[in-house]
Amino acid sequence: MLLAIGSLTAMGAALGTVLGVAARYLAVESDPLEQEILSLLPGSNCAQCGFVGCAGAAAALAAGEATVTLCPPGGKGVAEKLAKKLGVQADLSHSEDKGPMVAFINEDSCIGCLRCIKDCSTDAIVGANKQMHTVVSEVCHGCGKCFKVCPTEAIEMRPIPVTIETWHWQKPGAHAAH
């Protein structure tokens, strides 16, 4: 009886120590803040921010090496969210952006080279070799990668049009302080 209790206690203590030490020395470095920031970013790894994918951008943001307005496809919405998460004041005056954009392929100029299809990170472009391509605008998030690779400048970035379904009242104009 005593032997059993003693041996189990000794084993527990020894293994616990090993695990405790291992947790300290073999821990994977991962910043929880980075993960949270990553979940706010579009996730398309378009690299327009200059970092390696959205994970790179999240790391830079967490380390305070990048501004919250770094993400062009995310636009104002993402910048506001990031500013809130990081507790910084976002200077949105310069990023008064043109609103969300979608790619549009001018079908007369498209030569069917497939370059944009290969580059599209959301599979939003459909088409085949030497066939006209077109953009599925519901899935396009306006990162503009296709716009850059098109050899015939057939792609333009257009603002998403406001429809009766998406329109809403603007905020009441500036009033006296209430």
Next chain:
Amino acid sequence: MRIFPVKGGVHLEYRKELTSEKPIVALPMPKILLVPVQQHMGAPAITMVQPGETVAKGQVLARGQGLVSAPVHAPTSGKVVDIERITAPHPSGLPQITIILEPDGADRWVELPAPINDPFAATPAEIRERVAVSGIVGLGGASFPSAVKLGLGSRGKLDILLVNGAECEPYLTCDDRVMREHSEEVVDGARIMAHALGTANIIIAIEGNKPVAQAAMQRAASQFTNVAVVTVPVQYPMGAERHLTLAVTGRETPARKLTADVGVVVHNVATARAVHHAVRFGRPLLSRVVTVSGGAIAEAKNIDVPLGTKVADLLEFCGGLKRPPHRIISGGPMMGQPLPSLEVPVVKGTSGILALLSEETNEAPSQPCIRCGSCVNVCPCGLVPVEMASFVRNEKLDDAARIGLMDCVSCGGCSYICPSHIPLVHYFNYAKGRLNALDRDRRKRELVKTMVEARGVRLEKQAQARRDAAAAAAAKNDANRANP
């Protein structure tokens, strides 16, 4: 019958006497009709005709698509001149797909579906189907497809069909006149709807300022033991679905739930009449009663208007404008929306066209809040408008939502009562729209993420397939070399 008190609300100057004694007159067929394919909540209808085509009265111009939608029918016979995007009767002034119909004056009917002679022997599904193909939507103003609402009976136990004859918006008298002049049709339509819903009782609720309509409805309902007519207090917004339910049954609808969750379905009186026409005669919804009123109108009237009539033609029928209006509104003055132009059509949800003089409106420059608390007292939803507005002003939309922004019904009582003329409900409409837009953005981001992940998986599969093929080819080469 006991009436339960409803908190808040405002007492307005009703100005219904301008049109309440004016019988419904039919509008002579205008020279041109503009029929939008979306006159309802939900998915727009799909156009079924081509420019140049001749259509008969009641023919389907566009069919509904998806679960929540409604078809659109030709209000009269004539020729489809064109189908194009023209200004919608919507405050944004944005265009929508509209079928332009030139009436031929013959008013020639299409072959209508057979009348359902004994609707009470028909199955609820048959009634719903008939209501759906007849293009009937809620005529109180929200334009929600009625067939969908009649299907709520399958969700759970419903016991009351509440027929809404409150008509609590000032100026509007279209429901009042329909109840006075067509009370039997309304009661019959309500009984058919109750049969489709499976509800045992029908309660017709009418505000106390319409005694004549009430007497007429009482007469029409007297031979049916399960139909009751009740008077509800004159208190805006008594006609709001949730508030009417609370006043008549004492049941409070939880936030973000439907009145059907407390066993009550609310339909407007004019909708009940349209159901009567669709079921008893097979007639689709082709016209509606519109109140044209306001101080700037030469002769205010209640008019039976073919859907698609231009507002300009309607005003001309009323003798035009005697003075320049300050505002032209579709709907009532409290919840109605300003019209972008007079060249927009009357649609299924247009209950009134009001041309108001500046002395009839309550507009003034906004002043600082004096913390009087009037908006808190009048809010029928038990919210704190002053606090919500200050959150919205500072773009703290999440905080505004936390204290109940999404439970606001936009009745406008707070804006009306505010002694400082702060446009409270305007702040809330903006904030609700903005929150919906943010929600759409969020859904799109999620979609983009799944697409990116799916692409990653696909690319990995392709790479693996290439590696496998290369390995197989190498193995084959080796084998060939080993025994030539």
